[in-house]
Amino acid sequence: MRGTRLACGAAIAVMLVWSGSLAAGPNDTVNAVKQRGQLLCGVSTGGSTGMSTLDSQGNWQGFEVDFCRAVSAALLGDAAKVKFVPLEFKNAFTALQSGDVDILARTATWTYTRNTELNLDWAGIYMYDGQGFLVSKTLGVKSGAELNGASICVAGGSTSELNLADYFRTRRITYTPIVGNTREQSQANLEAGRCDAYTNERGGLAASRTALKNPDGFVILPDVFSKEPLGPIVRKDDPRFRDIVAWTLNMLIAAEELAITQKAVTELAAASPNPEIQRMLGKTGSFGPKMGLAEDWGVKAILAVGNYGEMYDRNLGEGSPIKLARGPNRLWNDGGLFYAPPFR
Amino acid sequence: MTDVSAGPGRDWRPVRRLLLGLGYQAAAVAAVAALLAYFALNAAENLATRGLHLGFGFLSQEAGFRIGFSIIDFTEADSYGRAFLVGLVNTLLAVAISIVLATALGFAIGIARLSTNWPLSRLALGYVELVRNLPLLLHLLFWYNVALRALPPVRQSLSLGGLAFLNNRGILLPRPVLEADLAGAPWSFLAWAAIAVFVWVWNKRRQAVTGEAFPAAMVIFLLVSGTALLLLASGLASLTWELPVLRGFDFTGGLRLTPELAALIFALTVYNASFIAELVRGSILAVDQGQTEAAKALGLGRGRILRLVVIPQALRVLIPPLSNQYLHLLKASSLATAIGYPDLVNVFTGTVLNQTGRAIEIVLITMLVYLTLSAVVALATNVYNRLAAIVEN
Numbered sequence: 001m002r003g004t005r006l007a008c009g010a011a012i013a014v015m016l017v018w019s020g021s022l023a024a025g026p027n028d029t030v031n032a033v034k035q036r037g038q039l040l041c042g043v044s045t046g047g048s049t050g051m052s053t054l055d056s057q058g059n060w061q062g063f064e065v066d067f068c069r070a071v072s073a074a075l076l077g078d079a080a081k082v083k084f085v086p087l088e089f090k091n092a093f094t095a096l097q098s099g100d101v102d103i104l105a106r107t108a109t110w111t112y113t114r115n116t117e118l119n120l121d122w123a124g125i126y127m128y129d130g131q132g133f134l135v136s137k138t139l140g141v142k143s144g145a146e147l148n149g150a151s152i153c154v155a156g157g158s159t160s161e162l163n164l165a166d167y168f169r170t171r172r173i174t175y176t177p178i179v180g181n182t183r184e185q186s187q188a189n190l191e192a193g194r195c196d197a198y199t200n201e202r203g204g205l206a207a208s209r210t211a212l213k214n215p216d217g218f219v220i221l222p223d224v225f226s227k228e229p230l231g232p233i234v235r236k237d238d239p240r241f242r243d244i245v246a247w248t249l250n251m252l253i254a255a256e257e258l259a260i261t262q263k264a265v266t267e268l269a270a271a272s273p274n275p276e277i278q279r280m281l282g283k284t285g286s287f288g289p290k291m292g293l294a295e296d297w298g299v300k301a302i303l304a305v306g307n308y309g310e311m312y313d314r315n316l317g318e319g320s321p322i323k324l325a326r327g328p329n330r331l332w333n334d335g336g337l338f339y340a341p342p343f344r
Numbered sequence: 345m346t347d348v349s350a351g352p353g354r355d356w357r358p359v360r361r362l363l364l365g366l367g368y369q370a371a372a373v374a375a376v377a378a379l380l381a382y383f384a385l386n387a388a389e390n391l392a393t394r395g396l397h398l399g400f401g402f403l404s405q406e407a408g409f410r411i412g413f414s415i416i417d418f419t420e421a422d423s424y425g426r427a428f429l430v431g432l433v434n435t436l437l438a439v440a441i442s443i444v445l446a447t448a449l450g451f452a453i454g455i456a457r458l459s460t461n462w463p464l465s466r467l468a469l470g471y472v473e474l475v476r477n478l479p480l481l482l483h484l485l486f487w488y489n490v491a492l493r494a495l496p497p498v499r500q501s502l503s504l505g506g507l508a509f510l511n512n513r514g515i516l517l518p519r520p521v522l523e524a525d526l527a528g529a530p531w532s533f534l535a536w537a538a539i540a541v542f543v544w545v546w547n548k549r550r551q552a553v554t555g556e557a558f559p560a561a562m563v564i565f566l567l568v569s570g571t572a573l574l575l576l577a578s579g580l581a582s583l584t585w586e587l588p589v590l591r592g593f594d595f596t597g598g599l600r601l602t603p604e605l606a607a608l609i610f611a612l613t614v615y616n617a618s619f620i621a622e623l624v625r626g627s628i629l630a631v632d633q634g635q636t637e638a639a640k641a642l643g644l645g646r647g648r649i650l651r652l653v654v655i656p657q658a659l660r661v662l663i664p665p666l667s668n669q670y671l672h673l674l675k676a677s678s679l680a681t682a683i684g685y686p687d688l689v690n691v692f693t694g695t696v697l698n699q700t701g702r703a704i705e706i707v708l709i710t711m712l713v714y715l716t717l718s719a720v721v722a723l724a725t726n727v728y729n730r731l732a733a734i735v736e737n
Contacts, residue, residue: 113701
């Protein structure tokens with residue numbers, strides 16, 4: 001009996017010590033990543049065409065995957081030092097809160113509630129998306145307002161589900177939601193005619209359309225009925241980490257504006273006369289160390305994935321099967337919304 | 345253990361054993377409690393460092409989403425708490441129907457396994473071996489895909505005389521609309537229940553004395569349906585049928601069995617029936633062969649031997665494992681989320697959890713619900729088991 005008590009006490013003591021050594025305290029995501037030598041990036045389960053997919057060789061590809069590589073290149077000096085953690089949407093925020101991943105790049109919309117109640121931070125916006133409908137051409141529907149009484153496929157627990165409800169509520173028409181857990185499930189349901197339309201962010205819809213057996217039989221309706229700003233998400237416990245993620249994104253955007261491409265970056269870092277490029281690429285001003293990074297953090301990031309425009313074109317734009325128009329995701333001086341604060 | 349305390353005096357061994365046992369149990373309880381307390385403290389600390397706090401206030405907030413299939417009314421303006429209820433009712437519906445069907449099918453197949461008819465027993469054996477060796481999730485996906493792929497889309501529905509329709513959005517049936525003055529309904533129901541009980545008891549006693557059987561169940565059924573017909577004929581109540589009609593994208597009106605619910609019921613029924621069949625077979629074999637021979641000697645027919653002699657005794661063996669199977673069915677119903685049937689896990693632990701981010705509270709509530717439901721099932725089967733047990737003097 002005394003032995004049992006002792007053993008229990010010992011076990012609990014061991015656990016306390018062990019958990020103390022395991023649980024990284026607050027405010028040191030950067031140190032934890034550096035110690036680990038690896039950035040843990042939460043992405044989709046591999047079916048998010050153009051954003052995060054897993055190819056047959058087991059390599060992750062996509063826009064959001066590339067963004068994580070850029071952060072890894074900036075922080076650890078090596079784009080390969082990122083580990084991608086596939087997460088169901090349902091578990092994604094919890095995984096980030098509990099420290100299973102350092103950063104989420106998982107097409108999650110920035111909203112008031114998520115920002116405040118979940119105690120998470122969006123470190124910026126890398127895509128301005130909006131919700132729409134993908135329908136079969138055989139229905140002959142011209143706009144979302146004609147979908148009265150339709151069954152609509154939608155991802156469970158997403159903002160899409162709420163926007164969909166709001167859309168029909170404001171128009172005083174009805175619908176039946178068919179909730180799927182994965183994109184593949186909703187696509188299969190749409191193809192089988194279980195639902196009349198599939199609603200999601202239009203970027204996601206464009207990707208889904210290419211994944212259907214007969215893409216030409218389906219059309220994305222012109223309606224855009226929500227604002228879906230997507231960006232990288234971090235915990236609120238380490239402002240320094242948030243800054244690194246935010247400025248990595250700004251670096252890629254500013255690089256496009258200043259025509260710093262993947263090919264030209266090394267040469268520009270050595271020989272560009274432009275003072276801002278010199279500051280960005282670590283020639284003058286010692287900007288990297290201000291965030292605890294190497295001098296050439298910007299060069300590393302751009303070398304890894306190219307500038308914002310290159311990253312977009314390769315994964316979502318003309319260089320990809322999706323061919324999604326840039327739309328609001330163009331630079332500010334090109335009629336879009338992207339505008340990086342100055343590197344000064 | 346040898347007795348060292350020679351000579352007279354009290355024997356302390358039982359007392360010591362009792363105390364030791366109590367001590368060990370207390371230690372075990374303390375250890376478990378300490379572990380739980382440690383987890384709770386750890387969780388609280390982690391939540392505090394992340395600036396999160398627990399609370400159930402979110403249940404009264406407006407949900408803002410719609411649910412595709414619900415028995416009770418639900419709109420976007422209802423609360424998360426209401427959404428929880430919708431999920432719970434949907435789970436209970438699927439589980440209740442599946443338990444009844446799986447039990448009936450399981451009994452039929454279990455008895456068929458013991459049949460002297462060779463092809464029939466082989467067929468039952470084939471069913472059991474094929475079905476129980478495939479994972480439930482596969483069954484579920486199989487039935488769902490059959491429902492989606494094998495059935496026509498809405499506009500090419502299979503029509504049964506324009507009354508009922510079958511397509512990949514479900515089975516649509518005419519809905520009976522009963523219009524009656526329902527003020528007296530509870531009283532008349534109670535009256536019928538009382539009469540039924542009276543007839544039942546009277547029949548039992550009469551049979552015990554005279555040995556003559558009176559078809560009690562049949563008589564009660566005839567009386568009740570006769571009353572209903574009388575009401576309809578007299579115009580006190582009217583029964584109309586609301587037909588499903590194709591409007592725009594989909595049918596409106598009528599009763600609808602959605603493919604998600606149908607697939608879930610099919611999968612749970614087919615899968616669990618194979619296990620129940622084996623339980624039934626085992627429990628029937630557990631009844632001594634002499635019982636059957638004695639009943640034969642009394643001149644009972646085969647059906648009655650099974651119904652009056654074998655099955656009542658087999659039930660005593662059957663109920664505990666059967667209760668286990670029901671518990672499994674209840675918990676396995678949460679796989680519904682894989683095909684998008686809005687059960688408790690899909691609606692509450694899925695959508696609501698995502699919208700509110702209240703993971704700990706919601707998972708706790710969900711666990712409590714399944715624990716409670718399991719406890720109720722276990723309790724009900726235990727009570728039945730008491731009733732069915734052999735009364736010994």
